[in-house]
Amino acid sequence: MEKEQHPHIVRYRTYVYVLIALLFMTLTSVAVTHIYLGPYTVATALLLATLKSTLVLLIFMHLKFDKKFYSYMVAGVFLLLTSVIIITFLDYLYR
Amino acid sequence: MFSQKIPDASNFVKGVDTSFMVILGIIFFFLIAITATMIYFVFRYRKSKNPKATQIHGSVSLEITWTIIPTILVMVMFYYGWIGYKPMKEAPEDAFTIKSIGRMWNWQFQYENGKQTDTLYVPLDRAVKLDLKALDVIHSLYIPAFRLKQDLVPGKKQMMWFIPGRVGEYDLFCTEYCGLQHSSMHTSVVVMPQDKFDKWYIDTTRVATLITDKPGALGHLIVKKNGCLACHSLDGSKLVGPSWKGLFGKTEVVITQGKKRELIVDSAYIHNSIHNPNSDIVKGFKRGLMLSYKDDLTDEDIDEIIKFMKTLSE
Amino acid sequence: MSETVLQHNQVSYLEYQGRFKGLFAWIFSTDHKRIGLLYLYSMLVLFSVAATLGLLMKIELIAPGKTIMDAQTYNSFFTLHGITMIFLIVVPGLPAVFGNFFLPIMIGAKDVAFPKLNLLSWWIYILGALVVLSSQFIGDGPPDTGWTFYAPYSFRTGTNMLPAVTGAFILGFSSIATGLNFIVTIHRMRAPGMAWMKMPLFPWALYGTAWIQVLATPIVGVTLLMIVLERTLQIGFFDPALGGDPILYQHLFWIYSHPAVYIMILPAMGVISEIIPTFARKTIFGYKAIVVSTLAIAFVGYFVWGHHMFTSGMSGTALYTFSILTFLVAIPSAIKIFNWVATLHKASIDIQTPFLWALCFLFVFMIGGLSGMVLGALSANVHLHDTAFVVAHFHFIVFGGTGFAFFGALHYWYPKMFGRMYDKGWANIGLAIFFTGFNTLYLPMFYLGMIGMPRRYYDYVEEFHGPNIVSSFGAMLMIAGLIIIITNLIRSARKGEIAEADPWKGKTLEWSIASPPTLENFDEIPVVTKQPYDYE
């Protein structure tokens, strides 16, 4: 029973690869701030942060190996938060 | 919608009342129809009359019907609500502008020629725009007869506008809770025909005509106009701030920068207390409630107020 | 050990003696039923306090000017009335009392998923209640901001704001803990055979509610935290003097507090969905439609908060978005009403007290919901916002909806909870007086709002006098009804006649076990094969 609940053991190597990717993206986002991209600076930074957090969620937090149900919940919560921010901005953008 | 006396008190009454009546009609229909059906079913299918229930699990077509019909109806309601509201946001360019200030707990209206009142005077049949400003907390200017309401948010520019359609005097309330005297932030809108309004408007002979020889009368007037009496009583009763009865010349215990000390209430103290209300707080009262009146009162005004206060200490 | 296990299944949860005796056997019990009753008793006490405050306010308003209290007292009364009623009674009310008691039973479980967390959430609730109430007695006097704590007044008032806000913050944790517990319980502990679409509607409603509790409460938590920080450390958030925007506070506050309305009303709808089929002897009409509309309300309800702010000066785009969404969220509620009424068609109705409560619920809830249509329309809202109309509207929803459902649930499940039956005659008399008083109290307030009486008014102009007299009289009548109802229930807990296991001939699982239930609810976990309301 318990074996069925945790069938997957993630290999150490996988984690190291993920860490390298995360560090790479961190340094990229720092480097990017030194290039002038105008309004895209924020977008780039947030895009990289989103990628990083997706990696953390999928591998470190095991969403990739767990039941799909968890991924749906996480996606739902992020969607909710995004919608709330967007709706709040309907006020501020069009004042 | 409820009082036939003022169907045209402002240009918005019709839009608001129409949306109200349309929605009211729909909801009354549903309320009565559903309640009647419910009561009929309860009588018709009570146990003694219908001992065996017929099991019905549902009906997809009925579910779809009673999803679609309300959806259409609420969109109708939204439409009426929206078109009644839309003109409220678009003030005409040439509107007669009055600066309207809300503070705890009185209203002040400033006209372009420098006139200041605590009652709103407006000309008939002419677009009037109120530039709204809140000095301390959120207030909300509400004229029920005009079906108009707008919050005044400190630090934010807001406006409202209307065309008064009928001569008369109407209530004006504050509807955003703003503290102790919230319910007494009440004044009126006086709508006058253009000619009468012009006569009133041109008459800029300040308050001089009203002044009697009584010492402190001018001070009393200034005090009334600035809403001081909302917090400071003249009869010794304790409101938000110290009562002025017998205050001048009295020795008070005050808190200065967290330390207690005694001082005598003199002109210097009163000047300072009006400019920096929080610097010496009389013991037993709270800081942070009074705003600085530095920009509202000149030194001469304050001297007049002191003259008036002296009369209360005799 | 084996002896105690035996004992669990013979003795009712009320009589069961654990290691602790007396009061401790209750306040340290992790039994979901005892925790439910702990909440019930705490809430009845708090409710009496808050209802008394409400009555005193209505007496004050019987005439313009000062009647029995001064303005500061009045302002602190409506603040405490609001905080207590909202944060301590109506929001936790149905889930904490009846959810705790009946959710595990109705899905065929022995307890909730995390019993200790469940007890902890009651303790947090009590802590929060004490902190809120302490604001009345310590420091600079009772808070006077209203339960909404609007900035910047909440930063400027000299009164005792911090305990009230901190108390509300603490209560948030209790709410989250309960919600989390229920979600996991429903996901993991349904009896074998109870598929999602075989779950009764009250658990379904609790499921939707629990998600809102979990996903909305943190936002108000952090907002209240910001108020605390702003007041204590002068960190700028919402005070315009420090650069903040007071309207942003309103956004954040209502992002929680509007969904909170659905935390209040969804379980109430769940209760009604239980009561109606039981007394109609008939399966519920449109089970799936009710489930779907429950989830739709929970979801759309999250995005309509702005309709509390139509006159605050939001952008036009925000205004019509919120107005449309507000109208849309009404539709699932309408669908539920239609389904309930349709359930009565060709039924065989046993008219008993809980059923009468459900009928009264339908009537007042319709008035509440339909009057919300008026407020959802932008132009009518401009006139009616912040007037007595709004006060009437939300009392019809929150008191008329949740309150009626709460008492309905109490009368419905009372024999199961206490193993005794109340005096039905007195219960009906109480209901009649209460219902009359309720409508006499709040209907005139609709009219007062229409003629322009603002809310939170201590004093008013003469033209508002007449309806206020009627309304205040209604308040007294209503309180009289409440006293009859509650006295009858308290008296019957000891003296009522012994109730049978299934006095109403209900079909959901709670009626299949003893009244009052044994400690473990079921001797053996049942296997579910049928739909929840199977009267075939």
Place this chain on the structure above:
Amino acid sequence: MTMNDHVHIDEHRDDEGAKTGMWIFIFTELLLFGGLFIVYSVYRYLNPLAFHLAAHELSTFTGTINTVILLVSSMTIAMSISAIQYKNKKLTLILMGVTLFLAFLFLVNKYFEWSGKISHGIYPGSTILQEASRGEILFFGLYYTMTGLHALHIIIGMAFIGYVMRLVAKDKIQHDNFIILENSGLYWHLVDLIWIFLFPLFYLIT
């Protein structure tokens, strides 16, 4: 005793349920910070220049170091779960210890960062800030609140991991019974996740 009368209920261990519970708790934490992110984004939109200027006061270098520290610690705690599954108790404890050490390092870094700001007179209510523009007041208010709340979560996470370490040491957690370890890991990743967003929003908008 009453609390333990329900052993028979607890006997039925439900790891999946515990994990679901943990995730839901994580959602509430996310939304708690979500509220602050809403405030941040609104004020940044309203005061773009002031936020830009104020961010110059923060050291990108310190921020980057802290990001690296947290990312590595996130990996080590994730590895410790694999380690326990491989029945390697010693490695599990070492990896958790490294995580705790890195968390401590993060806090030390944060301490120096904050005390540096405070010694420069930048803290809520300070005279320098009172004279600054409104956007700057808001920026630093948010900076202190959000990083402060985050640091509080680091401390809670450390306590949680420390507690779980004790359980591992006592063999209460083993290769077939490690849900508490997994949950403490989830919590730690949440702390990391929030920092991933805090970092660009405060340190990288210069």
